[in-house]
Amino acid sequence: MKDIDKYRAMFTNPNWDYDTLEAADQVIGRIGREYLKLKTYPNQIEIVTSEQMLDAYALTGLPTSYPHWKFGKDFVLNQNNYTKGRMGLSYELVINSNPCISYNMENNSTCMMLLVIAHACQGHNAFFANNYMFLDWTSADSIVDYMVFARDYILKCEEEFGEEEVEKVLDACHALMNHGVDKYKKPSKISAMQENERLKRLTAIKRENYNELWRTLPPSADLPEPGSKEEHRFPKEPEENILYFIEKYAPALPVWKREIIRIVRKVAQYFYPQGATKVMNEGFATFTHYHIMNKMFEEGYVNDGFMLEFIKSHSGVLYQPEYNSKYYSGLNPYTLGFNIFMDIKRICQEPTAEDREWFPNLVGKDWLEQVHYVMENFRDDSFILQYLSPKVIRDMRLFTIVDNELETTYEIGAIHNERGYRKVREQLSNQYDRSSYIPNIQATKVDLYKTSKLYLTHTIQSDRRLEAETARATLKHIRYLWGFPVELHSKNKLGINESTFEIK
DSSP: OHHHHHHHHHHTSSSOOHHHHHHHHHHHHHHHHHTSOOOOOOEEEEEEOHHHHHHHHHTTTOSOOOOOHHHHHHHHHHHHHHHTTSOOOOSEEEESOSSEEEEEETTOOHHHHHHHIIIIIIIIHHHHHHOHHHHHHOOTTTHHHHHHHHHHHHHHHHHHHOHHHHHHHHHHHHHTGGGSOOSSSOOOOOOHHHHHHHHHHHHHHOOOSOOGGGGGSOOOTTSOOTTSTTSOOSSSSOBSOHHHHHHHHOTTOOHHHHHHHHHHHHHHHHHHHHHHSHHHHHHHHHHHHHHHHHHHHHTTSSOHHHHHHHHHHHHHHTOOOOTTSTTOOSOOHHHHHHHHHHHHHHHHHSOOHHHHHHOTTTTTSOHHHHHHHHHHHOOHHHHHHHHOOHHHHHHTTOOEEEOOTTOSSOEEEEOSSHHHHHHHHHHHHHHTSGGGTSOEEEEEEEOTTTTOOEEEEEEOBTTBOOOHHHHHHHHHHHHHHHOSOEEEEEEOTTSOEEEEEEEO
């Protein structure tokens, strides 16, 4: 009891000190392990100022990164918006690393500090350490060291080849980051030391697989025409990762540019799971801090005044404006994720007849085991498709609309009946599917014999066609990196070409 009295005096004091944070990390960590059975990385808590938080925003949370004008631009824009009151700052920012680094604002109250430690250092940390997307696609142990390697390499390239030329390469790579991700095969995990050794070997070889003299030779009559049955098709299978394809096969690309492409696509791959699990990640972290804070109250670590402040902050995190509110900007991922996780717990403990029909596999099961199973094995689209219940749809007042560009009015596409529930769930799941907002473009052919032209194929999905101006602008970046003409064919599901874009 003496320890609890000591902790209560620290936690209910609105002014925190570092002893308070250390004690909070110990108590919250124990509750996370014993009550919620969380398995986490070690925590590294950083207390930052508003300017340091803005800097972390610009670098998307990473403690260091390579130099590029976009990071400085984002910092200035965010700083101007913050100082003029047009935006606020997060109470915390956390990155997927081992140890797990979380940035906490220095002007947080003690209650907010404890909430942030429970949310980030336990909730997000456990999600990073256990969700299959992060385990398969990222290496939390090496990301910080790799970014140090990337920063040093880019700086060396700027010294040797000039800032403008390096900037052009980075601009082109950044424009293609969404097409520099492997979605179906697990990338190899490599440490920063191994990266340096690999780079030394690559630089020592200095082999270029293209020579301008070959262009002076007349075409051979023995070579088959492109498109003929005899032509040796390359690549044999379409390649979804455009940056990887350019890095490996661009005919005239020097070694240093290949390495920059590799760096950018490695960063894109690191952030790939975060984009696919936003709802789950935030929902689980909110679910975690909610249970830990209430457990601390039950065990006597905090008092009623503390809980009132916590409830106010927790309610603010879950605020969801109505669809017709001027503040509406889409579904709040914290709200949607938290509501689904809480509903899984409810169905396990107190199922209704409706729940028994929709979720027979959850009824009567251990709620904590089910929450862990879901957290570890799903991403946003499959999570919503599998676990969004009619109750949550009703509670959040979700419905679908049909937006026909030829009509002047909207049409309600699904209401609260059995058919409507399934339609809402399916359409909301599709909304979080990466293929719904990233065009499906693949490298399908290279003219090996005459022009070295790169052919790309875009498959139209859900009647989403490419915007011509944006497509041409993006193709210019591909043309710059590839070094030769690029042609893009946009085809429908029947394989019929609907439009062609070419950059010579």
